Amino acid sequence: MHLAHYLRLLHRSQTALAEAFREIRRGHPHEPDMYGVCERLAVQCRDQARWLEPFVRRYEPWTSPSPEPERLHQPLFAGTRPGGLGLLRDLHDLYLLATECDIACAMIAQGAQGARDDELLDVVRRCGGELAVQLLWLRTRMRHAAPQALVVAS
Amino acid sequence: MPEPITDHGGRRTPYGPPGGVERLAAALPGRLRDALPAEIGVGSPWPVRVDTYLDEGVTEADVDVWVQNVSAVQSSGDALDIAVRDGRIVGVRGRGTDRVNHGRIDPRDRHGPSTADGGTRLTRPMIREGGRLVECDWDTAMGRIAGRSKELLDAPGGWGRLGFYTGGRLLLEEHYTLAVIAKAGIATPHADGSTRVGDATAAAALTASFGADGQPGSYTDVDHCDAIALWGQDMAESRVVWERMLDRRLGPRPPAMIAVDPRETQVAKEADVHLPVRSGTNVALMNALLHELIAGNRYDAAYVARHTLGFAELCRVVEAYPPKRAAEICAVPAALIEQAAEILGSCERLVSTVLPGFYRSNQATAAACQVNNLHLLRGMLGRPGAGLFQMTGRPAGQHARETGASGELPGMRNWENPDHVRELAELWNVDLAAIPHWGPPTHAMQIFRYAEQGSIRLLWISAADPVVSLPHADRVRKVLGSEELFLVVQDLYLTETARLADVVLPAAGWGEKPGTVTGADRTVHLCEQAVEPPGEARADLDIFLDYARRMEFRDRDGAPLIGWHDAESAFEAWKACSKGRPCDCTGITYDRLRGGSGVQWPCTPSTGHGAERLYAGGRFATDPGVCQSFGHDLATGAEWGAECYCAKEPHGRAFLHAAHYEPSSEAIGDGRPLYWDPVSKQPIYIVAAYSVATVPVTLDAVPDTETIEVGGAGGGAEADGVVPVEVSQRLEEV
Incomplete structure (x- = not known):
C-alpha cells in the first residue's frame, strides 16, 4: 500500500502552493489586485494540507518504506521574477503546482474509494473543488496579463 | 452639506399610494396604458413641486431663455431647465413634466458641476515645451497627439x-x-x-444575478411600495429619490422603512428599523435575513422554482447564519435582525436601494448580490412597487x-x-x-x-x-x-x-x-x-x-x-x-x-414607450447568447467561461449567488495594500475597525481627496471605531 506516500506528496504540494501564493503576493506588491486573492488562496491551501494530516497518520503504518517521497516531489516554483513577463511566468509555475495538487487529489480520491474510506474521500473532494477554483483564477489572471506581457512590453 | 430634511422642511409634498386599479394599470406595457383613461393610465400621484434656484438678484422675468438639460451632480437623472441671461447661466429650474423628479432638483444643481469647483477655466490648448506647459492652437495640440x-x-x-x-x-x-x-x-x-x-460593483452585481447590467426597477415603484429597504444609503447621492420616499412616509399608508448603516444618519433616524452593522459585515447580515425568510417559509417558492438557479446552495450557505450568529458578527441585536426580516418577509411590494455603504465595503459584489437574492426569493421584481436599485454615483x-x-x-x-x-x-x-x-x-x-x-x-x-x-x-x-x-x-x-x-x-x-x-x-x-x-x-x-x-x-x-x-x-x-x-x-x-x-430604455420603435421595469414575468437576460458575462467566482474573480456557464442551463433564470461571510483581509502595519473586490475590481476604502484594532493608526495625514470623502460618505468612516485609512501612504510600506 502506498496511499500515505501519495498523501504526503499532496500535503507537500499543498504546503508549497500555500507558500507560493504568499510569495507571489510579496514578489509583486504593485500588482493592484493580487493581495486579497493570493492571501485567501494561501490560507485555503494551508487548511487543505491540515485536513490531510490525520490521514497521513492513518495510513502510515500500512505503507511500505519505499519509494522515497522525496523522489516523487519536484519543486515547481522557486521564487518570483520581476516585471510583467516575470508575473506571467510565476503564475504559470503556480498553475503547474496547482495542477499537481489537483491530479494528486483525483488519484487519492480513487484510492480512498478503494480503501472504503468515505472520510478521506470527502476531504479530497472538498480539496478538489477548491483547487478547481484556484486553477480557474490562475488562468483568469494569466489571461489578463498575457497579451500585454507577450506582445506589447519591451 | 445640509440634510434635505431640514433643507426642504416646509416644502414636503406628502402623498399616498395609488389604488389597486392604477397599480394594475401600471403593470401594463406603455402602449396599452395609453388606451386607458388618463387618470388611471399614466402618471404618478407624486405631486409636482418645481424647485427654482436663481442667482442672487435675478428673477424669472430676467431670464432670456430656459434650456432643457439634466442634473450633472447626481446619477438619478433629474431633469431641469437652465436659465440663461446674456449668454450666461444664471440658475436652474426643475422640470415638472419629467417622470424622474416631478420638478425637484438637488440644491447643488444651482451651480452645476462646472462652476462648483471654482478656479479658472481652461480656454486654450497647452503643450509641454522645455518642461513647461505653454498655450498653443488646436492644430498644434491635436497634431502632436495624433503624431x-x-x-x-x-x-x-x-x-x-x-x-x-x-x-x-x-x-x-x-x-x-x-x-x-x-x-x-x-x-x-x-x-x-x-x-x-x-459603480463597478453595481454593474457587477446586476450582471452576476440577472445576466446584464441595468436597473430592474423604476422610480415609480416608490409610489406603489409598502416597504423600503435602504442598504448602505447615502442621501447625497440620491437626494430626489429620497425626497420621494419621505413624501410617501408622510402620506397615507406609508411604507415601512429599514436602513442598514453603521452611522446615525438622517436616513437611519427616519427608518423603522435601523441596523447599525459593524462595517464590513454586510454579507453576514444579508445571510441572516435570507435565513429568516427561508426558515420561516416566507419566500415565493413558485417564483424561485421557475425563475431562479442555485436555491439549494443558497439554503446550504445561509443555514449557518441564524440571527444570533449574525448578531455577533455584525454587532447588532438579533431582535433587530428578526424585526427587519419580519418586514421583508411580510411586505407585498418592496423597494430596495443599494448604495456605497455596500459597494465600498468588504465583499462588495457578494453583499450586493444578496440584496438581489432577497428580491428573487420574494419575487419582488418586474411589477409595480417591487423595485431594486443598485444605485450609481456619477451622472x-x-x-x-x-x-x-x-x-x-x-x-x-x-x-x-x-x-x-x-x-x-x-x-x-x-x-x-x-x-x-x-x-x-x-x-x-x-x-x-x-x-x-x-x-x-x-x-x-x-x-x-x-x-x-x-x-x-x-x-x-x-x-x-x-x-x-x-x-x-x-x-x-x-x-x-x-x-x-x-x-x-x-x-x-x-x-x-x-x-x-x-x-x-x-x-x-x-x-x-x-x-x-x-x-x-x-x-x-x-x-x-x-x-x-x-x-x-x-x-x-x-x-x-x-x-x-x-x-x-x-x-x-x-x-x-x-x-x-x-x-x-x-x-x-x-x-x-x-x-x-x-x-x-429598452425602447424600440414599435413600443413607443420605454419599458418601465425589467424582468417582468421573471424572464432574465441570462441566456448564453444574451448575457453580458459568463460569470465569476465571487470570492476570487475567477472567470467561469462559456462551457461552465452553458452547463448551468440558465434558460432565462436568474442566479442566486451564495457567499459565506469572510472577515476583511484588510489590515495595516503588515505591508498590506488596499483591498480590492475581486469581481468588480473596485477598490475598497473602508476598513473594519476590529481588524485593525490592535494597530495604532495616526490619521493626521489623511488628505482631503475625493477618495476619502466619497469613502467616508458611503460606508461609515465617521462611525465609532471605524478607521478610514489613507491608502497611498501605506503603499510605501509594501
Whole structure:
C-alpha cells in the first residue's frame, strides 16, 4: 500500500502552493489586485494540507518504506521574477503546482474509494473543488496579463 | 452639506399610494396604458413641486431663455431647465413634466458641476515645451497627439501602448465615440473610467444575478411600495429619490422603512428599523435575513422554482447564519435582525436601494448580490412597487457602462461571446480581429500599472482627475509625471492631473454642449446647449471626432470608421449599436426627448414607450447568447467561461449567488495594500475597525481627496471605531 506516500506528496504540494501564493503576493506588491486573492488562496491551501494530516497518520503504518517521497516531489516554483513577463511566468509555475495538487487529489480520491474510506474521500473532494477554483483564477489572471506581457512590453 | 430634511422642511409634498386599479394599470406595457383613461393610465400621484434656484438678484422675468438639460451632480437623472441671461447661466429650474423628479432638483444643481469647483477655466490648448506647459492652437495640440499615437501604433503590439481613462462629465454620445475610437480605431482593451471607483460593483452585481447590467426597477415603484429597504444609503447621492420616499412616509399608508448603516444618519433616524452593522459585515447580515425568510417559509417558492438557479446552495450557505450568529458578527441585536426580516418577509411590494455603504465595503459584489437574492426569493421584481436599485454615483456612470467607455464592450456585449464581437465588427464594418476580444477589458488600476511598467506609453484622460481621486495617489502622480509617458488631459480646469500632462485640451462643460445622459432608472434625458464654452474650449465630442479624423481610422471599405459629425448623428450611431441588446434605444430620438419627459430604455420603435421595469414575468437576460458575462467566482474573480456557464442551463433564470461571510483581509502595519473586490475590481476604502484594532493608526495625514470623502460618505468612516485609512501612504510600506 502506498496511499500515505501519495498523501504526503499532496500535503507537500499543498504546503508549497500555500507558500507560493504568499510569495507571489510579496514578489509583486504593485500588482493592484493580487493581495486579497493570493492571501485567501494561501490560507485555503494551508487548511487543505491540515485536513490531510490525520490521514497521513492513518495510513502510515500500512505503507511500505519505499519509494522515497522525496523522489516523487519536484519543486515547481522557486521564487518570483520581476516585471510583467516575470508575473506571467510565476503564475504559470503556480498553475503547474496547482495542477499537481489537483491530479494528486483525483488519484487519492480513487484510492480512498478503494480503501472504503468515505472520510478521506470527502476531504479530497472538498480539496478538489477548491483547487478547481484556484486553477480557474490562475488562468483568469494569466489571461489578463498575457497579451500585454507577450506582445506589447519591451 | 445640509440634510434635505431640514433643507426642504416646509416644502414636503406628502402623498399616498395609488389604488389597486392604477397599480394594475401600471403593470401594463406603455402602449396599452395609453388606451386607458388618463387618470388611471399614466402618471404618478407624486405631486409636482418645481424647485427654482436663481442667482442672487435675478428673477424669472430676467431670464432670456430656459434650456432643457439634466442634473450633472447626481446619477438619478433629474431633469431641469437652465436659465440663461446674456449668454450666461444664471440658475436652474426643475422640470415638472419629467417622470424622474416631478420638478425637484438637488440644491447643488444651482451651480452645476462646472462652476462648483471654482478656479479658472481652461480656454486654450497647452503643450509641454522645455518642461513647461505653454498655450498653443488646436492644430498644434491635436497634431502632436495624433503624431505620437501613430508613432506608437507603428510597431507590433502598438495597440497595447495606448490607454484611455474617462470620467463623469462626458455625455453618452461622447462616451460611445470614445469607445469606438479605443476598441475599433486603436483596437486596445485599455479603456476604463472612473466608474471603476464609483459603480463597478453595481454593474457587477446586476450582471452576476440577472445576466446584464441595468436597473430592474423604476422610480415609480416608490409610489406603489409598502416597504423600503435602504442598504448602505447615502442621501447625497440620491437626494430626489429620497425626497420621494419621505413624501410617501408622510402620506397615507406609508411604507415601512429599514436602513442598514453603521452611522446615525438622517436616513437611519427616519427608518423603522435601523441596523447599525459593524462595517464590513454586510454579507453576514444579508445571510441572516435570507435565513429568516427561508426558515420561516416566507419566500415565493413558485417564483424561485421557475425563475431562479442555485436555491439549494443558497439554503446550504445561509443555514449557518441564524440571527444570533449574525448578531455577533455584525454587532447588532438579533431582535433587530428578526424585526427587519419580519418586514421583508411580510411586505407585498418592496423597494430596495443599494448604495456605497455596500459597494465600498468588504465583499462588495457578494453583499450586493444578496440584496438581489432577497428580491428573487420574494419575487419582488418586474411589477409595480417591487423595485431594486443598485444605485450609481456619477451622472455619466450608467451610459459609460452601456456604451463601453468603461471597460465592457459597447451595448452591454460579452467579450467572450464570438457572436457579440461579430455584431460589433459588422456594425463598424471592421475585421473581427481588430476588436480587442482576446482577453478581458483592462481595468483602471491595471491601466495605470501598465503605464508604471512602461508598456502603456500614451494615456488619454478625459474628464477625470485620477491624481486626486484614485487610490495610491502618490504612485499615480509619479506614474503620470514620468518622462516616458505621453499624457493627454482633457478637462475644464488645470487639474492636478492636467499639470502633469504633455498636452492639455480645454473642454466644454455642463450646459455648454448637446447630448444625452442615461439616469439610474434607465431614463435617457436630453441636454441642449445653453451657453457657449469659454474661449477656444470645445465639446469633448468634437475633440474625439477631430482625433479620429487625424488618425484616419478607416473601416474595411476605406470609409471613415466614425461616420458621425455631431451629437445627434452620434446618438443615431449609438442606437444602431444598442439594437437588440438589453439597452435598446432604437425608439428614442432627440425630438422625442425634446420638451417632454425623459424616456427609459429598452425602447424600440414599435413600443413607443420605454419599458418601465425589467424582468417582468421573471424572464432574465441570462441566456448564453444574451448575457453580458459568463460569470465569476465571487470570492476570487475567477472567470467561469462559456462551457461552465452553458452547463448551468440558465434558460432565462436568474442566479442566486451564495457567499459565506469572510472577515476583511484588510489590515495595516503588515505591508498590506488596499483591498480590492475581486469581481468588480473596485477598490475598497473602508476598513473594519476590529481588524485593525490592535494597530495604532495616526490619521493626521489623511488628505482631503475625493477618495476619502466619497469613502467616508458611503460606508461609515465617521462611525465609532471605524478607521478610514489613507491608502497611498501605506503603499510605501509594501
